[in-house]
Amino acid sequence: MAVQHTSAPAHSVAQAPIAQPLWWLQPLTVVAVLGGFSGYAFWSVVVAPSGYEFGNYLSPFYSPLIQLGFWPFSPAILIAGFPLLFRATCYYYRKAYYRSFFWDPPSCAIAELGSAKSKAAYRGESRFPLVLLNFHRFFLYAALVVVAFLWVDAARGFIFDGRLGLGLGSIVLLVNVVLLTAYTFSCHSLRHLVGGGLDCFSCSRARYSFWQMLSRINPNHGMFAWFSLFSVVAADLYVRLLSAGILTDLRFF
Template structure:
């Protein structure tokens, strides 16, 4: 009790804050954005969980699902035209996707934009601008487990080689089932669009921008890093859009490979 008769108030209702009786003064449909975000992320988590544990229909020459590349278990499908490096045994019989997905998912989970998205969508911290959060305390990312968000930069280092391997998979997509070059199908186009979006999202990352141009006192003395920083800065202005576009594209790419590998759809070849 603060004065013997009234309970202690926190946040926007704390002493010294404006005495506004209404929960907020916004008149627009501010709740639409966090709701759509929550539904979109939930749909992706549900789909990716199903596909990660399915352990089937992730390779059909010359395409490999981005969820399963590189394939690091001995229980991987036979992938003569894919990145198959059995380094970790059969992983107790579990899906080999679980060995590699931890890196791109960890990169996205700790991403600055995605933090904002799921903090607002799931935890209402806060649900929207100028709408107070319902929590009595605010500790930010200073305590466990949210303090682990600071490892985002290290996940960025892992995201680079993973994107490089997915690029290798796209290059292999220009081969036919007999290994001849100069061929392409609808799957090749889908995988190509996916990797372009993944690279754009990766390079638009705040950590990337800081790594290439951060802690420099004189840009004039570092023209190359300044140019890279400028390019990363331009991509960074579209970080949210690239985050969603690449999230959708990686799911579409995986689902396409699933359809072709399961025999539900025949991959049309352009040339």
């Protein structure tokens, strides 16, 4: 018996774009936050090379602190580029700024910018300059080293005149390094580095266990990306405000 289809197949129906009220709010917020962070990071790293240290507290933009006698510029320039490029080439941030800054596309069901000609010429990340984003894995190696130094700085934040202590700055630096570690260890490149290229997980139990651990935090990478962005600025600002005498560190013991 012939079967009668009462509705046309889905692919034959022209789908009208679904109107999304306030769709522009998310890209606008991303532009404001990423633009604000970039401006602040530039000011802290390049324009204001003083006030980045207060007692046992060191701004994360300046860690590890490299002071060369012949270097007339901010010491942060020697080091901050690596974690900043790690962030700039992050797969999660790429999605965020492609949508928000390049409107490529800005949101679901919203047309992307650009003429048909420019779209036809688009080669994604296989051509210069976007192909440089593939260096992400190398910035990851540098970021892992920087995170190790930040843990040392966070530990130093608990030592006051050779004795164990606790100040609000100790907590600020500790929270920051925890969030940065979560951001770095939830990186897609690191997960691939640990678990990729293996044909047999049971042949490498250590890598498999580590990969499982990374896979648990990896789905939250976007959240850690935003939280750690704010925590870096908060830690730098807190140290600077102490250094400028505007704030007094709250000491618990």
